[in-house]
């Protein structure tokens with residue numbers, strides 16, 4: 530099945546509200562658990578960069594998991610950033626900073642970061658090289674890179690079956706977004722090609738029927 534693009538930014542208020550209020554406990558806690566296995570350094574005291582942070586659930590989980598860290602969380606949607614600012618608890622306010630800006634053009638506060646992570650941004654990008662080029666730009670030797678995203682199923686029928694299996698009880702708007710995201714996602718071989726083209730040395734692992742998890746240390 531060919532890739533079908535979905536709108537790049539999530540800017541519609543109803544869509545953003547549904548996304549911000551959705552229960553991502555399972556995939557997002559798994560993201561952090563896997564990240565912690567890869568970055569087994571609970572006292573990490575550097576700065577992390579969250580690319581395409583949405584309403585910031587992963588940024589908040591990261592900041593709790595690494596209590597000495599700081600996070601810059603970037604998204605091109607003002608509605609998402611506004612939600613992120615609302616949802617941030619007082620005790621994390623000094624350590625998570627939201628930045629509204631479109632990748633790759635946004636200018637970021639630091640030239641490099643100790644950890645760069647991103648969940649579910651890649652499939653939104655018309656040009657996937659934007660993600661890998663931004664990672665390269667803000668990584669220095671030793672930067673830990675962690676990316677998770679959806680994988681494109683082989684057929685429309687398979688995508689519809691996944692929506693039924695994993696989002697049957699979600700609001701219609703979330704079901705629609707999940708379906709569109711599956712169609713916009715990349716296959717394993719396409720992601721491997723992007724990473725090779727970027728000249729990055731990353732491990733790519735399929736971790737479920739619909740998720741890929743990518744890790745590496747910048748050289």
Ligand SMILES: C[S@@+](CC[C@H](N)C(=O)[O-])C[C@H]1O[C@@H](n2cnc3c(N)ncnc32)[C@H](O)[C@@H]1O
Nearest residue numbers: 538539581582583604605606631632648649653
């Ligand atoms: C599916 S959401 C993922 C949000 C968050 N990472 C999470 O896991 O909950 C994808 C986000 O990427 C943002 N996005 C898409 N293209 C972008 C770009 N070029 N620059 C910055 N943000 C972008 C969208 O606005 C949206 O908030």
